[in-house]
Amino acid sequence: MSRTLKLVLYGLLYLGILALVALPFVYPLIFPVPTCTDGIQNQSEAGIDCGGSCEDCELKTLSLEIGEEYVLEVGERSSVLVRVKNPSKNFGALKAPYKLQVIGLLGELIKVVEGELNILPGEEKYIAEVGLDVKASDINEVTFELDDFEFVSKKDLLDYKIKIEDVETSFPEQLVQTKGLLVNDSGITFSRVVLTALFYTEEGKPVNVGTMILRNLEAFGERDFVISAPRNSLSIDVEQTEISWRVIW
Numbered sequence: 001m002s003r004t005l006k007l008v009l010y011g012l013l014y015l016g017i018l019a020l021v022a023l024p025f026v027y028p029l030i031f032p033v034p035t036c037t038d039g040i041q042n043q044s045e046a047g048i049d050c051g052g053s054c055e056d057c058e059l060k061t062l063s064l065e066i067g068e069e070y071v072l073e074v075g076e077r078s079s080v081l082v083r084v085k086n087p088s089k090n091f092g093a094l095k096a097p098y099k100l101q102v103i104g105l106l107g108e109l110i111k112v113v114e115g116e117l118n119i120l121p122g123e124e125k126y127i128a129e130v131g132l133d134v135k136a137s138d139i140n141e142v143t144f145e146l147d148d149f150e151f152v153s154k155k156d157l158l159d160y161k162i163k164i165e166d167v168e169t170s171f172p173e174q175l176v177q178t179k180g181l182l183v184n185d186s187g188i189t190f191s192r193v194v195l196t197a198l199f200y201t202e203e204g205k206p207v208n209v210g211t212m213i214l215r216n217l218e219a220f221g222e223r224d225f226v227i228s229a230p231r232n233s234l235s236i237d238v239e240q241t242e243i244s245w246r247v248i249w
Contacts, residue, residue: 074208178227189221212226
């Protein structure tokens, strides 16, 4: 065998060994392993980087919807109200941190309310702060923000099975007052349930709001409740009273 041929064969051998050594490093560059962040619909994905073995495609764009912030005049005081809606039928949120801020005409901070929101699929919840010691005309803005949280699949959420029954609204003295029955059809005792009563005009405009906290709602139990607010309008339609509830863990 000639010297030149031997050099060629040895060169090919060394190149083969080098290729085998480099293969584990080079192969992923040439044939990348499918992931949930590669911007390609592969694996068992239903969409680009979602579905199948990746996160549900709905979660890529899902967010809680924050509705209009209302400032309601109640004599020399005021109340503020924010509606939060969960548009998903498959996911809910547990202990989503929120901050509600009431800002005055000069940019001063009148009130800051912080808490956590639990909301099941398809639900609407209300966050209200009542009896602020400031006129509605002195409030410039109400802001509501949600901090970081993760949605939870419906199958991993508790079904609260809370119902509101026998609602009746009246006007004792200078108040607007609503009574009713809170029914817990679940096997869970809830330490705190926030009730919010919304009062509307005949035209369907929210004009007043009242709240109360009911503590220790026992499993399969029921409790009477009474929610009152100073009467601020002669046009409240008792038939349109809306009672909203939310659980605080």
